Amino acid sequence: MRRPVTLRDFGSYTAGGRLHRVTEGQPRDLPVTRDVTLTFDPRGTFAVEQAYVQYFIPDPLRDAPPVVLLHGGGMSGTVWEGTPDGRQGWLQLLLAEGYEVHVIDNAERGRAGFMPGLWPGEPVLRSLEDAWHLFRIGPPDGFAARRAFPGQRFPADSLPALAATFAPRWLSTAPQQAAAVKAVLDGLPSPILVAHSQGAEPAFEAIAQGARLSQLVLLEPSAEPDDPTPLAGLPVTLFTGDYLDINELWQGRAAAWDRFEARLRHAGTPLHRLASGTTLPSGHSHLPMHDHGHDTVLDTILATLGT
Incomplete structure (x- = not known):
């Protein structure tokens, strides 16, 4: 069932970044269309390393902190905008619940843009095969026929639609x-941050550097903070999915999440652990925002906010 949304306002902005001066190189003529050639000078001052953010303010607006959605590795803010099989995404569902939402395309992803040659290494783009394996959709021999794990909630037949949104990453x-x-966080009044997978790493570092939140929601974080002290007193909700026994990578991540939970509880941090198959129905993948039942996952997360 689609939840209707009325907007009071929406727009976009950039956050962070810096000006980068290039002094090397020579001008050269480049054909920008079949009819126009322009002189391109690689030297100059360039705006780099900013995040691109879209914001949405619903009507009516809930009396609650704004929600910031932070994507994982090789993705952009599109991961929140809809499921690969065409259902409403968490963005729309949050707006329907009255939350102001800010959706990040982090530095060098999506509409944040990138500058060739600025960072060490080469960008990598995730394949469908890698996604099938890494997101725990199905067994390796099930990829060609899209034969998912038994009970899997991810819409496996729609994997190509998901892959069309993948972004190269450094x-x-x-x-x-x-x-x-x-x-982004410093520009908002103590927001709720929802971070998926690799997005947890910059989230933890931002908090360590003094960013203030009212709540942190972690969806299968691929990193833990070196020092959990900055999280002391910050309410945390941790989601973990199913099929974590399929290989050493996910067995290791499951053990790391257990250690992380224990460290936070020892530090007195209010923590809600939401696990597929226990506090939530079984069958969830690494992408709970796309699984069937994603609305139930979100509603369960929202029930933890402020507690």
């Missing part, structure tokens, strides 16, 4: 991403 931009996330 593996050397963690500091730049953390700075951009902090700039």
